[in-house]
Amino acid sequence: MNQINVRLQTTESKHYKILIGYNILETIAKNIRDAQIAGHYIIIADDCVARLYGSKLTRALCDLDLNAHLIDFPAGEKSKSFESVVRLSKMLIELGADRKSALIALGGGVTGDLAGFLASIYMRGIPVFQVPTTLMAQVDSSIGGKTGINLPGGKNLLGTFHQPEMVLTDIKFLETLPDNEYRNGLAEVVKYGVIRGEPLFGKLEKGVGLIQDRNSSFLDEIITASCRIKADIVSQDDREKDLRRILNFGHTIGHALEAISGYTISHGACVSLGMIGAARLSERLYGMDPEEGNRIEELLNVLGLKNRIASEVSTNDILSALRRDKKKEGDNINFVMLRKIGQPFVVGGLDDQVIRETIDDLRG
Numbered sequence: 001m002n003q004i005n006v007r008l009q010t011t012e013s014k015h016y017k018i019l020i021g022y023n024i025l026e027t028i029a030k031n032i033r034d035a036q037i038a039g040h041y042i043i044i045a046d047d048c049v050a051r052l053y054g055s056k057l058t059r060a061l062c063d064l065d066l067n068a069h070l071i072d073f074p075a076g077e078k079s080k081s082f083e084s085v086v087r088l089s090k091m092l093i094e095l096g097a098d099r100k101s102a103l104i105a106l107g108g109g110v111t112g113d114l115a116g117f118l119a120s121i122y123m124r125g126i127p128v129f130q131v132p133t134t135l136m137a138q139v140d141s142s143i144g145g146k147t148g149i150n151l152p153g154g155k156n157l158l159g160t161f162h163q164p165e166m167v168l169t170d171i172k173f174l175e176t177l178p179d180n181e182y183r184n185g186l187a188e189v190v191k192y193g194v195i196r197g198e199p200l201f202g203k204l205e206k207g208v209g210l211i212q213d214r215n216s217s218f219l220d221e222i223i224t225a226s227c228r229i230k231a232d233i234v235s236q237d238d239r240e241k242d243l244r245r246i247l248n249f250g251h252t253i254g255h256a257l258e259a260i261s262g263y264t265i266s267h268g269a270c271v272s273l274g275m276i277g278a279a280r281l282s283e284r285l286y287g288m289d290p291e292e293g294n295r296i297e298e299l300l301n302v303l304g305l306k307n308r309i310a311s312e313v314s315t316n317d318i319l320s321a322l323r324r325d326k327k328k329e330g331d332n333i334n335f336v337m338l339r340k341i342g343q344p345f346v347v348g349g350l351d352d353q354v355i356r357e358t359i360d361d362l363r364g
């Protein structure tokens, strides 16, 4: 089992651990008990994860004489809504949850964001444990304390920072994860490889077969490496002021593509295209060796991630969506560029014409 300590050095001085292992459901329950921070635990899961793992975790907690309940909500991004927050709050009240209760977010990023948000406001804030079950959540959304729900005007427009008490990751959960969800997470793992460079990037290139087979010990290595990178970055910049922005590598064009597809193209596919776009922009504008971009594109390609933008998606629509991005500052759209793999930097104010040409080069 691997342990990573997240030590926030900025606005909060909170410390928490990320525990990563294979087939560790009982260890997860013991760690929650040993934290001794609540008298009542409410597991929140979407209906799919609740069916697969909800009663197993509830039983593991009850076997340790803890008072534990499970509540669920319909799976999917639509549930990251104000209505869900109100509905789940009512269920918490019915269960008698009070300031001595803690939530356990069991699931993917939707559950982590929704339960994290609810925990941050329920009775002015109660603790939350993150137990991520998708690869995306295991390497990304469960770490760092960002929570959020969507509004009709856009994704994650209401949110808080609420750091978890612990992040408890069982790699065995990934055995039931559908392929498309697995690929979404792989896009984030490749992102860590690109922003941090070696040894992770080379390990991913050499380990494609093991990744495709979901080899648990290889997954353990690359998930742990990814979590270390995210933990390292968020410890230094917990409020996304500066350093944390490099975690958005590939996400600027990626988010634009997601938004204009009405979220019908998967997050992983969009981030994959965004990473290739960012690499090609880095070649045009900052002289990165094209061989670096080729390595990134080849790795994404062999992992089954998208590398070509469909002809029906117009370049003008992508540029308009970039201008609406909630992470832009004034008229400045921030892009994460590369000098080479492992050397990212943030720039603003790229010329539209260069973005346009780069996007057009990404067509099949």
Ligand SMILES: NC(=O)c1ccc[n+]([C@@H]2O[C@H](COP(=O)([O-])OP(=O)(O)OC[C@H]3O[C@@H](n4cnc5c(N)ncnc54)[C@H](O)[C@@H]3O)[C@@H](O)[C@H]2O)c1
Residues within 6 Å of the ligand: 046, 047, 048, 049, 052, 075, 076, 077, 080, 107, 108, 109, 110, 111, 113, 133, 134, 136, 137, 140, 141, 142, 143, 144, 145, 146, 147, 148, 155, 156, 173, 174, 175, 176, 177, 178, 181, 184
């Ligand atoms: N807070 C952050 O820092 C942060 C970072 C990145 C993404 N996000 C958010 O994460 C969300 C996406 O998360 P996601 O990709 O994990 O999607 P998700 O939570 O919707 O999970 C995807 C699907 O997989 C199912 N599932 C989950 N675990 C499973 C398992 N082990 N076996 C079988 N099925 C399983 C779920 O029921 C769901 O249908 C988005 O809302 C995004 O905004 C948040």
